[in-house]
Amino acid sequence: QQKVQQSPESLSVPEGGMASFNCTSSDRNFQYFWWYRQHSGEGPKALMSIFSDGDKKEGRFTAHLNKASLHVSLHIRDSQPSDSALYFCAASGINNYAQGLTFGLGTRVSVFP
Amino acid sequence: EAAVTQSPRSKVAVTGGKVTLSCHQTNNHDYMYWYRQDTGHGLRLIHYSYVADSTEKGDIPDGYKASRPSQENFSLILELASLSQTAVYFCASGQNANTEVFFGKGTRLTVV
Numbered sequence: 001q002q003k004v005q006q007s008p009e010s011l012s013v014p015e016g017g018m019a020s021f022n023c024t025s026s027d028r029n030f031q032y033f034w035w036y037r038q039h040s041g042e043g044p045k046a047l048m049s050i051f052s053d054g055d056k057k058e059g060r061f062t063a064h065l066n067k068a069s070l071h072v073s074l075h076i077r078d079s080q081p082s083d084s085a086l087y088f089c090a091a092s093g094i095n096n097y098a099q100g101l102t103f104g105l106g107t108r109v110s111v112f113p
Numbered sequence: 114e115a116a117v118t119q120s121p122r123s124k125v126a127v128t129g130g131k132v133t134l135s136c137h138q139t140n141n142h143d144y145m146y147w148y149r150q151d152t153g154h155g156l157r158l159i160h161y162s163y164v165a166d167s168t169e170k171g172d173i174p175d176g177y178k179a180s181r182p183s184q185e186n187f188s189l190i191l192e193l194a195s196l197s198q199t200a201v202y203f204c205a206s207g208q209n210a211n212t213e214v215f216f217g218k219g220t221r222l223t224v225v
Contacts, residue, residue: 032211034213042218043117043203043216043217043219044156046214049213099158099169100144100205100207103148103156103157105154106155
């Protein structure tokens with residue numbers, strides 16, 4: 001079973017609109033969460049991390065973490081064509097410290113004019 | 114910006130042949146990782162290393178070996194390439210296990 005699950009698999013959002021997608025984990029070892037973005041033909045690049053309950057805002061991006069339910073979400077305000085990409089949720093924990101990040105399957109976001 | 118360089122960027126290999134994918138980082142990071150990306154499977158960890166001359170198995174190590182001869186270099190070796198190993202491979206580095214991981218641009222491997 002996938003330890004980090006993302007939904008939806010894909011979504012389309014109009015330019016200027018809000019894109020929202022989710023991530024949940026079944027492993028209570030996971031304490032640290034990241035969002036990575038991958039444009040076509042490139043490697044993933046970190047967008048932001050969230051380690052504490054609540055919201056974290058960086059520019060047009062807001063992440064929300066609920067540690068009790070191990071649920072993370074990412075919201076993109078005022079979506080731009082350059083936001084069209086594959087977004088990965090990634091998690092790491094205490095027990096598998098050295099192994100680094102476990103990734104979900106990704107949510108593909110398409111921003112249309 | 115942190116730099117991770119992979120070579121080659123693409124390769125076609127023959128079934129049963131040996132393939133070596135190379136990775137070089139200039140970030141002075143202790144941790145290095147090899148991931149495989151397939152459609153529908155996300156990014157899966159093959160091998161990782163947190164110190165030179167030592168490597169560890171990740172989640173899908175079968176059919177792969179890794180080598181970390183120095184802090185900067187980390188190689189992935191396919192001794193007997195198989196069709197199922199056709200994928201995009203990413204190398205990454207990080208300062209420690211819970212900090213940002215920096216990825217290379219990937220190597221597209223096609224086994225025929």
